[in-house]
Amino acid sequence: MEKQVNDKRVCVITFFIISLCWAPWLIAFYPGSVYWDMTYQLEQYYGYLALQFHPPFSTLIAGKCVDLGKLLFGFDNRGIFIYTMLQFFVCAAACTASVKELVRMNIPRWVVYVAISFYSAFPFFGATVQCVMKDTVNYGLTLLAYVMILRLYNNISETQSFKKTNVLLFSTFSLLSCLYRKEMIYVFLLVLVALGIYAYIKSSKIRTLLILIPVLVLVLLSGTITNKTIARGYFGQEFFAGSSEGLSIPLQFVARVAKYHDDTLSEEEKMIIGECFPFGYEGVSQSYNPYLSDPIKNSFNNTKAKENGFWELYWKLLKKNPFVFLESICAGGYGYFSIVPNVPTTVDDAPTNGLPGGRIPSLYINIGVAGEYGNLNISFHDSTSEFRNFLGNYILAFQLPYNLLYSFGFYTWVVILLVCMVMRKSNIFAVIPFIPIILLIAVCVMSPVNDYGRYYMGIIFAIPLLAGYSLELLINK
Template identity: 30%
Template sequence: MEKINRIVQQYAVIEAIIISIIFTYIISLGSNSKYALIIQSSALLGAFLFVLLALLAYKVLITFDLLKEWPVIFPALIFSISIVLGLYFFEEKDNLLNVVLLMIALTGIIFLMLVQCYRYLAKIKNQSHFLFKPKYFWLLWLFIFVTWLPAFLAMYPGNLSYDGVPQLLQTIGHQGLSAHHPVLHTLYLTYSVELGKNIFGSYNIGLAIYSLTQMALLSSSLAYMVHQLIKRRVNKFFVICAILFVSINPLIQIWALTTTKDIPFAALFIFSFILLFDLVKEPKVFLRSKKEMLKFSAVLILLCLLRNQGVYVLLFTSLFVFWAIKGKGNKLRFSVSMVGILVIIKLILGPLSTIAGVSPGDSREMYSVPMQQIARVYSLRKDAISRDQLKIIEKVIPEGYLVQYNPLVSDPVKSGFDTKNFDKNKSAFIKVWADLGLHNKRLYLESFLYGSVGYFYPDTIPYWLWYIMYDGAHPEFSPIKIERKPLLKTYDHYLRNFSEKLSFQKIPVYSLVVNEAFPFLAIIFSLGYAFYQRQYKKVALLMLPFGFWGTLLLGPVIAVRYAFPIYVCIPFILGLVFIDENQKEKI
């Protein structure tokens, strides 16, 4: 290994020039994308790119350490694949050879960039903070909450949107509680608006109560997250950036005032993330502390009651946490506690919900991907479906819904999905789905990407509707009357432009920071650094946001609200880079 390092370092200049020539050529001539066309049209830009790549390659190769730096190829490859998939899905349907060449070139370039970046980060020392005291958590919480007040006044009394109206129809509309939406959140929303009506005679005040309490919950979790970064002596500049990210970010402000289960779930997700870090870092202390285990159990139970996918993400993450924990006693304690938590969740969502009269949710929500794939084949290659296959399909999804196929959202097809008939014909339907997939691989892949590419490719927002339903949803069906009364019209205009006109897309860097693909990029970057530093406890911890991201790929539509729980975790995800997993904190 040392011999290879010496050879690479000895001929670093020649190697850097060769690498730069190859990569520049592939990017400029080996692709027909809009980015390549820009380089082709400017000799000066092409020359600048060549010099920049040569300098970067030389900087990396002159001190190259193969044994230490080879793992960086994996995040580089993942970034490259995500870019190429998105680029050729939305921009150009180029030939396979050009796609492969571009992917190789991008992997090499990103590898060089990541190695240099990771080297720099490894040199940064932990720093003590003037805020290194418990009482400053309350100041952080107050600061974040106050910075959100202009948004509250602009959106007063809040944004009754998305599933808010259907949830109120279950209670105030007397349709009966259903597990289709989290009962815990339905009751929280209902009691909030009813409190305002019963005490102040106004549903507007009731929605304001919901908005303010949700703001308090989310801002407290974000303040706790930032304070944990301070506690662990993370770089001061990064902490300042984290504070600005959670306080003045219009995306977070708008969602904090929107009636969707994703927001309280996001707050609990942050608490879960940090508690898992404490567990993985010092399992012996954490697992023997009744106080910590009580907090841990309560947060995870509430998390899973707010979203069904919480259970699957928890199971997935537990496997890696079990691997990261050392000592048989610790592993046993962790396993027993997780089984206990899952049993309690199962009891609440099962027998106890049935006793309380909660009707079960519809399992069709789980099948968005296969129903969209079948509908795409039906829409574009109906002749590829036999009569017998079509009969089985139409038992579950009638033709009237298949013809409504929209590649960007599954709701038109999903609304006609007959769950009872699916349960009766499950094996036959799955067989048809598999058979069609074998003969229509490209259509199946395209269908999957239409519902997922926005979660890893940030240059295009393929959401079929506006970015955020800023003015609410389904007001014609609402059992309560809400009247929006903006008290800060200028700020209301700013937030509206952000939500509906996507004005942020015109601003470099900022457009990436407020994109639903940003959490994925942050997770892969942090995972790459953890492997680079051989900090495998962090790898286990990052499986929580990564597992959640994986569930997004199976959802009905690409939407930023679904990614919001991991979006707000970005400061801690990236902050892990600065944290020494073996350092003991004092606070």
């Protein structure tokens, strides 16, 4: 049940506190730590590379921000900073919306204070908002969508209908999120189905469901048609998403069989596997990295695989080696469940202070665009180098035994615990607000990289909101 609160006062105070605490990161790392993927997107925007992998919508937004900075100020740094401020505003607004939702809940006030402190002072968030990449904006958009999902769930629970304002806001945030990350289509699709079933059971009225149909269509079409339209209409290219992007699990399994169970494969099977990679069969076992699928995935020729029987061989190997399959999944995703941080780091030059590099947002700048193509001139200011070192060391202040707060597995087990508590105290439909987070954890496990902050950070953004929701259910029951 919602409490009556002064929404404007809560929003202003929360936004001010969060902005004040995040500002040092923006100053120290001005114009922003440009992540590798963002340099590829800018290369695509300026025509040095063909459009692929990265959604054209996010590429267009980033490129326009850089263009605006160059137009107004004549400096590439200013353009990058404009995009950094976009990230800053979206994420700060999302965290503020999350806190406002907590204030409305029937929970102790100290929980709200802890949430504000978590968003403001914990280095994960300040470091994230200055890291220039498409994911950062999406963290804020998905958190705003989570807030709306929680409101829609409460609408059904309390009034057996949906408020049109909440539906409109959810449609907007989910659409933008899908444009930034195409896998969010499946997340929001399942949430809408669950909300629809719950609404029908509570109201027994078909008309209650009709309001969700346009939203469902919007979500389904957003990440495919819109991005392809932008690619053709603005860039004059076809958007190539990559045929092997979702194949990390099967390809890592085959590579693991080739590396550790070579004696179980016939010469014909080895030939089939080798034909699908430019480096041949021997290169498959040599390139296999249990924590990272990119060396295998990015070299895979799926067209050839469909022609030479690779996938038939895959199913045959799966039936013969089911435990190897499980081993490959565990090797590629255990960092999202393991509390002890022991996944080797592969991050270059990032001041991780002994922590696995993938656990901390990028605190370094990539000037590959300027160095290789001479198109952009992006750099940190030398005058803030000591400040950057200070913030890098500030990360150490939050180390607990086993680096608990920096362990993605810790947050995963928090989510599991909250889900179990909610199901014990309520019913199965009370888990609906957790659906996006559960699915994103599954996406992380199936992703190309183990224990990787860029994939997991969106889950951490939602933890205070889900904790407050669960606590309210426990108190009211």
